[in-house]
Amino acid sequence: MSFQKTVLIFEPDASGHHPGYLYHLLKHFLNEKYDFRLAVLVNPDFFEKHPSIIQKTSAENIEWISTSETTFNDWKNSKSDVIKRAKLEWAICAEYAKNLQAVHILMMYFDHLQLACLTEQKPSCPVSGILFRPTLVNYPVNSIKEKISFWRKYLLLKAILHRKSLSTLFCLDPFAVDFIQQNWKSNKVKFLPDPVQVYPNTKSIDSLKEKLGITESKKVFLIFGHLDDRKGISTVMDTFMNLSEDEAKNVCLLIVGPWDEQEKLRFEQKLTLLQQKNSVQVIVHNHFVADEEIQSFFEVSDYILALYQKHIGMSAIMVRAASAQKPLITYHYGLMGKITAEKQLGLLINETIKDDFLRQIKTLLNSSNLQIGNQQNMKEFAELNQAKNYAKVILDSF
Template sequence: MSFQKTVLIFEPDASGHHPGYLYHLLNHFLNGKYDFRLAVLVNPDFFEKHPAIIQKTTTENIEWLSTSGTTYNDWKNSKSDVIKRAKLEWAICAEYAKNLQANHIVMMYFDHLQLACLTEQKPPCPVSGILFRPTLVNYPVNSIKEKISFWRKYLLLKAILHRKTLNTLFCLDPFAVDFIQQNWKTKKVKFLPDPVQVYPYTKSIGSLKQTLRINENKKVFLIFGHLDDRKGISTVMDTFSKLSEDKAKDVCLLIVGPWDVQEKLLFEQKLAVLQQKNSVQVITHNHFVADEDIQSFFEVSDYILALYQKHIGMSAIMVRAASAAKPLITFNYGLMGKITAEKQLGLLIDETIQDDFQLKLEVLLNSNQPIGNQKSMKEFAELNQAKNYAKVILDSL
């Protein structure tokens, strides 16, 4: 089959959420009826780390391409310099789009490319991209540094939306999308659901608790993901260590995911202190978790902890918690705080109030009152299905 139109998809990063976002897009492209082909450009390490994704999605209308070893080394060496990295990525896209005679470029991570969009050479075709972390609304601006950062981002984003080069900016922040559409009078920005593929857990919760050795009748608090200093693990450990023994004996802290080396050392120090104070049960499962098994940890838990430190943007943890109909405990900061409040997804902690987490934790353990709105949780989870994310992007092309 011959295709009249080619769309270049560019994803240089093979780590974190990047492979998942790319796979969801390609998988739903294959299940849809689109009259164009995709050329997917990645760095060589993607072929090494994610051969299953490539195997599942290589067809007559999806072609996988790799940058050269030299280009990949240049990209790795530029990662610490945002401007240098942006220039390099912009040039790579322009070169491949020209050689492929592409009709459109989709950049899977556009946040750091905004300045390049303004200053670098115009590519041979329109460009679209995903903006993960706008900070136009719901982020307090207090210090001089924060004000400078806000206005720099504000003016830069407003400027690129007037560039003819830019076709569509997909944005994961619905409040930022509303602000832009209302105040800047442009239709170039579209809300993009955060894609989470939830695989139902079919085994019994009791059997999983036995496997994890979670004691019966415990209230289980889950921390999930890459365990680094952003996760607020130290805050959780310090707070749980202050619980009275009467409360502590009914609590289990379940920590699932790979450790950052320094964070693991800090955790072990905090654990030693906690074990001297009370009998909170702490269980770690620090192994690779297949996508099909992730949701089981949410199902087995009673509360999901997402105490990220001044987190900007969304988190798949929110969607997974909502899918399991389990309350999210997070700070009243930024997009996560705003959505949690508006959608009634759980319990908000005010980080400006000393010991607010401890006070609310005590109330939580004293009460059997349900937290959150189950109907709203379900709607939020359904909105952020991977198929909805892919449809927004693909239909715009």
């Protein structure tokens, strides 16, 4: 097949969620028939860190392109300066789009590029991007600093939607999409599901518990992901220290994921204090977990903890918890709080109320047959956020 049109996809970051978002997009592209080819522009470290992704997506209609080492070094040196980084990324995209004669550019992470979209030279073709963290709705504005930040983002986003070079903004916040469409009368913003590929678990719950060493009949609370205190680990440990011995003996805290040595040292100090206070069982699986194995940790748990501190945006933890039909415990703040409340995905903690987390944990431990969350809503939420739905929204727009 001869492909006449080229769409340029730019993903300079090889860390965190970025490779996964790119892989899901390319995987779906290969499974369907589109009349254009993709040129995927990444930095050199992507080839070093994710050779399996490149191998799995190598095809006639996908071309992998690396920036030069000089460009990559310039990009790394600009990461601490948002404006400098945005100008550089915008210029890189414009240059490659022109050389490739691309008909469209997709920028995989657009949040920090909004000012560049408004001030830099228009590329040779239309631009689309993924907006992860708009703060138009559901984010309380209290301090002067928060008010300044809100209005700066508000006015900037409203301005770029009038740019002719901007084709589409794909947004993971459905409430922000509704706000823009209703109040700004713009059709350039589309809701984008958060892509999570859930692989079915083939092992029994009992065998998993036995392998992990989870004591029979304990309520299992899971903290999952790249482990740092942003995950609320200290808050959880401090709260569990205040459980009575009768409550503590029925609790297992399962902590799964990699962390650096400094974070691990802080945790171990806190763990020593917890062990002196009561008999909460703490199990740490301090390793990177392959995608195919992730869901088993959610299924073996009773409650999923997502106590991010003033978190902006979505989290794959929500989708995985819903897929496993397990209640999420999170703060009422922001998008995660709003979705959890509206979809009845779990339990909300009010961080402005002292000891609210402790009170609700005690309620869970002291109540039998307490139903938390709506399982049908969980199923529908998980199905909405399948990786194929995310990819289809983007690819069908070109």
